[in-house]
Each structure stands twice: as C-alpha cells, then as structure tokens.
Amino acid sequence: MPAGSYAGTKAPRHGEYSKNTYSYTDEQTIAARRPQRRRPGGHGEKRKAYMFTGIIGALGTVESITPIEGSDAAYLTLNAGDIVADLEHGGSLAVNGVCLTAIDLDQLQPGQFRAYAMGETLRRTNLGNLNPGDTVNLERCLPAGGRLDGHVVQGHVDAVGTLASVTAHEAWSTLRFNLPTELAPLLAEKGSIAVSGVSLTVTAVSAPGETPAWFEVGLIPETLKATNLGALKVGDSVNLETDALAKYVQRLTAFAGVPQADSAHSGEQVAPRRADAASVLDSVQTAVDAIAAGRAVVVVDDEDRENEGDIIFAAEHATPELMGFMIRYTSGVVCAPLSNKRADEMKLPPMVTNNEDPKGTAYTVSCDAASGVSTGISAADRARTVQILADASSTPADITRPGHIFPLRAVDGGVAERPGHTEAAVELSLAAGLSGVGVIAEVVHDDGSMMRFDALRAFATEHNLPMISIEDLIKYVAKA
The missing domain is CATH 3.90.870.10 (DHBP synthase)
Known part of the structure; x- marks a missing residue:
C-alpha cells in the first residue's frame, strides 16, 4: 500500500471501531460472546500466534497505569471503545504496536481494555512512558480469511525511536525518526516499518555508519488524522517494529x-x-x-x-x-x-x-x-x-x-x-x-x-x- 494510506473511506473516530477493517456484530451477539469469567488455564494457557497488519482500527485513551507492587510490571487500562466489544479473555489487541493480552473482562465496563505489561515490555517500548489521557493506536488481530492491507506486523516491538523532524509539504508531510544503530541494516527504501503500530513505507534511510541512524516516511493527512502520529512533536518517542523477514535474514547471515x-x-x-x-x-x-x-x-x-x-x-x-x-x-x-x-x-x-x-x-x-x-x-x-x-x-x-x-x-x-x-x-x-x-x-x-x-x-x-x-x-x- 502507498506510504501513509489508510484502509477504508472513513477514519475511525476516537474509540470507534473501523467497520471497513473488521467484522462488526450487533449488540446481542456481542453480549453473548463476551465472557463473564476467566477461561480455564488463565495466563498459563498456551496461546495461538496472532498477526496484525498495521492498519489502525481505532484510537483509544489511557485510563490508568498501575504498577504492581514488588515487581517492575504494571496493569494498563484503556478506554478502547467498540473495537473491544467482542474481544474475549486472552484475546489480542495491539496498543501502539505492542501486542497485549486482554484480562479481567469481568471487572471492566463495556469499551474498557486491561492488560498486564511485564517489565521487558515497559522497557523496550514506550508504554512505560504513557500517562492517563494519552491517545494510543489500536488494532485487533487479523481474523482468519481477513484482508491483509498493510504488511505483516507481529506486535513484537524491536526498540523505541525518536521523532527528529517534520517537513510539511503541500499535501503531505515527511517525518524523520532516529533509531538505534543496530536496527538500521533492517530498513530499506520502499520497505515496510511499523511506527507505533502504523504500517508505513520507508521513503529514505541513513547511509551505513551514519550517526545517528534515521529513516523517513511520508504521511498523508488522513493518516495524521486517523492515528496518533499527527500529534507527535519533535523529541517524542515511537515504537518501532522492523520487517520480520529482514530480522530472519539478519539471523541467518549471522550463522x-x-x-x-x-x-x-x-x-x-x-x-x-x-x-x-x-x-x-x-x-x-x-x-x-x-x-x-x-x-x-x-x-x-x-x-x-x-x-x-x-x-x-x-x-x-x-x-x-x-x-x-x-x-x-x-x-x-x-x-x-x-x-x-x-x-x-x-x-x-x-x-x-x-x-x-x-x-x-x-x-x-x-x-x-x-x-x-x-x-x-x-x-x-x-x-x-x-x-x-x-x-x-x-x-x-x-x-x-x-x-x-x-x-x-x-x-x-x-x-x-x-x-x-x-x-x-x-x-x-x-x-x-x-x-x-x-x-x-x-x-x-x-x-x-x-x-x-x-x-x-x-x-x-x-x-x-x-x-x-x-x-x-x-x-x-x-x-x-
């Protein structure tokens, strides 16, 4: 898909589920499918592998981040809106590109989402820097037989990048992000990258050995409006997930x-x-x-x-x-x-x-x-x-x-x-x-x-x- 393009003809409003991307069910069906208690197995239950596409389905709002006493983990609670209406316990939701697991559904109000974020997640991503009221990008995992619009996104963030500059053009904007040097070889011009969960096409990259390493993407107004990328300021952090294929090639080369x-x-x-x-x-x-x-x-x-x-x-x-x-x-x-x-x-x-x-x-x-x-x-x-x-x-x-x-x-x-x-x-x-x-x-x-x-x-x-x-x-x- 072109850099900055967005699935569907209508951008989801804050907390609204994008009907163009996922199936939408009536309220009776949603109520019937919503579990009232935990499934057997809990957190120890073996989960299937899910994937995302980088096409944001809705915007959510952080309600609270509650540290867990005696650990480096925390509970993250969001107002996610209709996008989680039929999300079951143990289901997956990408939050700013981070795949999280739904918990405590029997304790939440309709439209709320809660996940357990371990210390590794909080350190490797920018979720640990979120505050109540912050806006986050949300995406449900791709259903079986669903349309793959963006690119394969795993929800496994590699590192945090920083917005270095914004260049406004007549009908679009160029955003440059700095990234850790070790990720630079995994990016290529016209390749794909997920920035805070948004599937984007790389338009330019830094030269090998250049410090700091950087890449650029071009965003159309629709993407800036439909995701939280439009509210970024220079110096703000974003979650980065490089293309999965590039990571496997790098590992094979290492051997x-x-x-x-x-x-x-x-x-x-x-x-x-x-x-x-x-x-x-x-x-x-x-x-x-x-x-x-x-x-x-x-x-x-x-x-x-x-x-x-x-x-x-x-x-x-x-x-x-x-x-x-x-x-x-x-x-x-x-x-x-x-x-x-x-x-x-x-x-x-x-x-x-x-x-x-x-x-x-x-x-x-x-x-x-x-x-x-x-x-x-x-x-x-x-x-x-x-x-x-x-x-x-x-x-x-x-x-x-x-x-x-x-x-x-x-x-x-x-x-x-x-x-x-x-x-x-x-x-x-x-x-x-x-x-x-x-x-x-x-x-x-x-x-x-x-x-x-x-x-x-x-x-x-x-x-x-x-x-x-x-x-x-x-x-x-x-x-x-």
Missing part, C-alpha cells in the same frame, strides 16, 4: 560459516574461525550506542589470549533484570572494571600485594553497597553495588568490604596497553559518555564450560546483543 557441530548449548569445544570474524562482528559504534542506551554487549578477545567472551554493560545502567541476565548466562563472578583513580577514591586497594594472575587481572578487595541491600548476593543487591561504584557522589563509606562484587583496576593506558576485558569495559563506558565504570562476566555454556567465538556469535544474535572484538575496539579508540 554464515558457523559449523553445524558448534552449538551455543552443547558445550562442545570447536575452534573459532577468526579468518571470518570481521563478517560476523558488529561495529564498535553499535556497541557504544548500546552501552549508552543501557543495554549489554558481548566482547571477545583474541584466541591466543583468553579466547573468551564477556557480557559487558555500564554500571550506572545496572538493573536487577540486567544483572539477572548476566548471572544467568555467565560464570556468575561479576566484576566491576574501573580506573585506578576511581578505585583510590573509593578506597579499594589491590586484593593481594603480589598479583600472580597469569593475565595480570588487577582485583581489588571485593565490596557490597552499605545500604539498600540484604545479603549482597541477589541481582538487585549487586546492581545496587555497581551503581554506587559508578556514582561520582559516592564515598568510601557507601560500600562495605569484603562483598559480592569484584572491582578490577584497569591500566591507565586502556586497551592499547592491555587488551583485556577490564580495559574494554572502561573504554566502552567512556566512549558512551558515561562514568568509566563497567560490569563484566564471562559467558558460559549450560554445563559451565566457556563459550568460544562461534557459540558466542550465536548467543549474541539470539539475545539481540552487539558483539565486538577487543582488536576492533583498539582501532576505534586509536581513531577517536
């Missing part, structure tokens, strides 16, 4: 040259093929952008050194979820690289007088946060500790010694002097404009054996993490 015998789960030791490394590594700038955005990256060193890969993220961006992810997929020995200056400021002396570590890893005494923790070992406690190490206002009194976090002193010359993960973490943090304090741990197989290059590449791809080498980081720092 190019990887021998079938090498498994990210088997623990089998297969020699890495460094001759092909450049073709399967991500750019250092992609990793820097991820670190700046509060995400983790995988960093591999040379095969004649440790021949290992570490998960790395910035200490100030540590969360219980991010720390839990690190603990789950690594040895569990979580270290916090920092400069000698910062270690001295926090009164973290070397662990031993005579360092006998073969690689010269400079451990300091271990530590925990002095407040806001329990035993110090939980993911939340360890996240709290590294946050304190990164906070410039922290003092030695804010930590206790020993503890469950192992600070590491990076050499003053960085990766150019010592090509280790300790120095890599500090360099990445500084390149991202952050504190220079990182968090690292070695990635392992389920059986505890170390992951090597090919398995690390598969792991990074599976979890959507940029993967770079220290060798490339050295070159990046030298050019900076």
Whole structure:
C-alpha cells in the first residue's frame, strides 16, 4: 500500500471501531460472546500466534497505569471503545504496536481494555512512558480469511525511536525518526516499518555508519488524522517494529560459516574461525550506542589470549533484570572494571600485594553497597553495588568490604596497553559518555564450560546483543 494510506473511506473516530477493517456484530451477539469469567488455564494457557497488519482500527485513551507492587510490571487500562466489544479473555489487541493480552473482562465496563505489561515490555517500548489521557493506536488481530492491507506486523516491538523532524509539504508531510544503530541494516527504501503500530513505507534511510541512524516516511493527512502520529512533536518517542523477514535474514547471515557441530548449548569445544570474524562482528559504534542506551554487549578477545567472551554493560545502567541476565548466562563472578583513580577514591586497594594472575587481572578487595541491600548476593543487591561504584557522589563509606562484587583496576593506558576485558569495559563506558565504570562476566555454556567465538556469535544474535572484538575496539579508540 502507498506510504501513509489508510484502509477504508472513513477514519475511525476516537474509540470507534473501523467497520471497513473488521467484522462488526450487533449488540446481542456481542453480549453473548463476551465472557463473564476467566477461561480455564488463565495466563498459563498456551496461546495461538496472532498477526496484525498495521492498519489502525481505532484510537483509544489511557485510563490508568498501575504498577504492581514488588515487581517492575504494571496493569494498563484503556478506554478502547467498540473495537473491544467482542474481544474475549486472552484475546489480542495491539496498543501502539505492542501486542497485549486482554484480562479481567469481568471487572471492566463495556469499551474498557486491561492488560498486564511485564517489565521487558515497559522497557523496550514506550508504554512505560504513557500517562492517563494519552491517545494510543489500536488494532485487533487479523481474523482468519481477513484482508491483509498493510504488511505483516507481529506486535513484537524491536526498540523505541525518536521523532527528529517534520517537513510539511503541500499535501503531505515527511517525518524523520532516529533509531538505534543496530536496527538500521533492517530498513530499506520502499520497505515496510511499523511506527507505533502504523504500517508505513520507508521513503529514505541513513547511509551505513551514519550517526545517528534515521529513516523517513511520508504521511498523508488522513493518516495524521486517523492515528496518533499527527500529534507527535519533535523529541517524542515511537515504537518501532522492523520487517520480520529482514530480522530472519539478519539471523541467518549471522550463522554464515558457523559449523553445524558448534552449538551455543552443547558445550562442545570447536575452534573459532577468526579468518571470518570481521563478517560476523558488529561495529564498535553499535556497541557504544548500546552501552549508552543501557543495554549489554558481548566482547571477545583474541584466541591466543583468553579466547573468551564477556557480557559487558555500564554500571550506572545496572538493573536487577540486567544483572539477572548476566548471572544467568555467565560464570556468575561479576566484576566491576574501573580506573585506578576511581578505585583510590573509593578506597579499594589491590586484593593481594603480589598479583600472580597469569593475565595480570588487577582485583581489588571485593565490596557490597552499605545500604539498600540484604545479603549482597541477589541481582538487585549487586546492581545496587555497581551503581554506587559508578556514582561520582559516592564515598568510601557507601560500600562495605569484603562483598559480592569484584572491582578490577584497569591500566591507565586502556586497551592499547592491555587488551583485556577490564580495559574494554572502561573504554566502552567512556566512549558512551558515561562514568568509566563497567560490569563484566564471562559467558558460559549450560554445563559451565566457556563459550568460544562461534557459540558466542550465536548467543549474541539470539539475545539481540552487539558483539565486538577487543582488536576492533583498539582501532576505534586509536581513531577517536
């Protein structure tokens, strides 16, 4: 469909169900189909896979976002209008492009919709930034035999983008959005993208390596009126879902040259093929952008050194979820690289007088946060500790010694002097404009054996993490 076009001849009013897109039933049928209580199985019931088209069926209004005590999740309640009239418990509704599951129908008034949004959803999308009264795009999933007008939209948002500019033309508008660097390869001119659930045609894209990465779409007045895109201001966030086919092609490409015998789960030791490394590594700038955005990256060193890969993220961006992810997929020995200056400021002396570590890893005494923790070992406690190490206002009194976090002193010359993960973490943090304090741990197989290059590449791809080498980081720092 042309960029910015909209299904049907009449745009739905706020909360109105688009009759041009979905079947419409009379009130008796709707009442008969509306369940009065939960179906057996509840949230644990196995659900079918649904798809959307990016053709917005109605606009809704946020009524409330209620945090769930003791968790990072929340309940989202909307005034959705007629579009949810026949939506059953467990049914799907796309809200700003996010596929959500209907719950609590027996507690709601007609036209209301409620969903449970877990922490991952709130972090990866802009739903966590919604406020009561905000307008959201709504779409029901495509019924069997329905017409596919837009493009295949899964309701699985990849990331949040930002409106960079609006250029008004005589009869249409060009909107430019900035997006995370790692998504840029998935967009192509005249390809499809879902922006806050709206199926649009990409009219222009940034050049490879251009920072920040961006794309443009052209919108007609009807789309601006019938969706919430018309109310966007420069700097506002939008949910982005790239074309599903592009993501599968990217993943297949990541496995190019990887021998079938090498498994990210088997623990089998297969020699890495460094001759092909450049073709399967991500750019250092992609990793820097991820670190700046509060995400983790995988960093591999040379095969004649440790021949290992570490998960790395910035200490100030540590969360219980991010720390839990690190603990789950690594040895569990979580270290916090920092400069000698910062270690001295926090009164973290070397662990031993005579360092006998073969690689010269400079451990300091271990530590925990002095407040806001329990035993110090939980993911939340360890996240709290590294946050304190990164906070410039922290003092030695804010930590206790020993503890469950192992600070590491990076050499003053960085990766150019010592090509280790300790120095890599500090360099990445500084390149991202952050504190220079990182968090690292070695990635392992389920059986505890170390992951090597090919398995690390598969792991990074599976979890959507940029993967770079220290060798490339050295070159990046030298050019900076």
